[in-house]
Amino acid sequence: xxxxxxxxxxxxAEHPTKELEEKHFGYKESxxxxxxxxxxxxxxxxxxxxxxxxxxxxxxxxxxxxxxLLSIGDVIxxxxxxxxxxxxxxxxxxxxxxxxxxxxxxxKISSMTDQEKFVKxxxxxxxxxxxxxxxxMTGYSAYCGFFHRGYPHPDDTVLVSGAAGGxxxxxxxxxxxxxxxxxxGIAGGKVKCDLVKELxxxxxxxxxxxxxxxxxxxxxxxxxxxxxxxxGGEIMDNSLLYMRAGARVVQCGAISEYLREGQFIPQNxxxxxxxxxxxxxxxxxxxxxxxxxxxxxxxxWIGEGVIKPLVDIEIxxxxxxxxxxxxxxxxxxxxxxxxxxxxxxxx
Ligand SMILES: NC(=O)c1ccc[n+]([C@@H]2O[C@H](COP(=O)([O-])OP(=O)(O)OC[C@H]3O[C@@H](n4cnc5c(N)ncnc54)[C@H](OP(=O)(O)O)[C@@H]3O)[C@@H](O)[C@H]2O)c1
Numbered sequence: 001x002x003x004x005x006x007x008x009x010x011x012x013a014e015h016p017t018k019e020l021e022e023k024h025f026g027y028k029e030s031x032x033x034x035x036x037x038x039x040x041x042x043x044x045x046x047x048x049x050x051x052x053x054x055x056x057x058x059x060x061x062x063x064x065x066x067x068x069l070l071s072i073g074d075v076i077x078x079x080x081x082x083x084x085x086x087x088x089x090x091x092x093x094x095x096x097x098x099x100x101x102x103x104x105x106x107x108k109i110s111s112m113t114d115q116e117k118f119v120k121x122x123x124x125x126x127x128x129x130x131x132x133x134x135x136x137m138t139g140y141s142a143y144c145g146f147f148h149r150g151y152p153h154p155d156d157t158v159l160v161s162g163a164a165g166g167x168x169x170x171x172x173x174x175x176x177x178x179x180x181x182x183x184x185g186i187a188g189g190k191v192k193c194d195l196v197k198e199l200x201x202x203x204x205x206x207x208x209x210x211x212x213x214x215x216x217x218x219x220x221x222x223x224x225x226x227x228x229x230x231x232g233g234e235i236m237d238n239s240l241l242y243m244r245a246g247a248r249v250v251q252c253g254a255i256s257e258y259l260r261e262g263q264f265i266p267q268n269x270x271x272x273x274x275x276x277x278x279x280x281x282x283x284x285x286x287x288x289x290x291x292x293x294x295x296x297x298x299x300x301w302i303g304e305g306v307i308k309p310l311v312d313i314e315i316x317x318x319x320x321x322x323x324x325x326x327x328x329x330x331x332x333x334x335x336x337x338x339x340x341x342x343x344x345x346x347x
Contacts, residue, residue: 006030008029010026010075011075012071015070020325025321040109041107042083044081044108047132048132076104077103081136096120099118100117126346128346129344130309133166139294142167144290154178155181157244159228160175160228161186161228161229161231162255163204164193165332166311166332166334169334170310172185172196173306185197188206199308228252229250233260243271249280251282252282255328315339
């Protein structure tokens with residue numbers, strides 16, 4: 001069946017050193033070859049758009065080592081939700097859906113290696129794109145980071161940066177779901193801040209319009225117990241001043257540092273010792289053993305209507321570079337992704 005299929009791919013045309021530009025992306029088409037024993041043919045339905053992708057495209061991987069370094073002409077790394085449309089692999093059947101390392105392409109022949117980190121999706125009669133948001137790595141990051149690195153209690157005050165983003169918007173809703181006493185979000189712009197309040201935050205700091213240090217000192221005068229940080233940089237450093245004794249800081253991401261020349265040196269880390277707090281690094285791929293727990297709990301919260309995955313879907317494979325370039329200026333609300341298939345699928 002595969003010979004008549006044309007695969008469309010976005011590849012690295014030039015390695016970026018600073019901001020991404022159109023010249024960094026190249027486009028290719030080729031026919032799909034027949035499958036060999038042990039392989040499957042994947043049809044891409046949705047592709048993820050994530051801050052880490054600019055680093056994947058850099059010559060040295062931006063110091064990020066878990067994926068293979070990309071050379072000029074290589075397909076850009078990226079997770080996707082894909083349907084198995086042909087299989088010569090005994091563990092995968094036609095009609096099943098997976099999320100994993102599909103790459104920026106419309107089809108992929110895969111031997112389903114560990115390196116590609118595929119996860120079989122459980123049929124739940126939900127939009128299949130949840131495999132890139134609440135029921136995939138974004139949800140696993142929010143759940144495992146918050147519960148297994150932040151150790152929240154209902155009495156806690158919780159601070160979340162990047163609160164209108166894919167991971168952040170889920171953490172805010174999870175904190176609300178378990179009844180955290182006070183939830184404070186940080187996001188950019190009035191529209192996003194209003195939305196974060198609707199999701200359950202008691203207060204939201206607009207870091208683009210307000211003085212973050214001053215607002216933190218007002219709204220968190222009594223401190224926080226958990227800080228889920230998606231942005232790093234000055235926002236993270238300022239926030240370290242408001243830890244309560246025994247607070248837990250989850251370092252999930254540092255998007256504000258990704259484009260910076262040189263390393264950001266925080267000034268307030270001494271507070272960690274003074275407050276007997278914990279600075280907990282987080283890497284989602286170290287939590288594989290908790291993915292099922294995360295997925296089952298999030299799916300049941302979605303079913304109860306207490307968690308609503310916030311997704312921002314751009315339509316058309318040709319939009320991939322545009323969608324990624326916009327992420328760094330915050331043009332997304334919720335989990336950014338691109339719909340590659342013609343129609344939305346329920347699985
Ligand atoms: N550790 C892990 O295993 C792991 C796994 C998944 C994701 N992550 C990290 O978690 C973070 C969130 O990922 P996501 O996929 O959910 O992305 P996201 O939050 O949906 O998108 C990125 C958001 O970051 C904000 N932003 C951009 N530049 C900023 C700046 N200079 N200062 C403050 N905020 C800025 C923008 O929102 P505003 O408009 O509000 O600025 C933008 O919408 C990222 O840092 C990502 O790298 C880590």
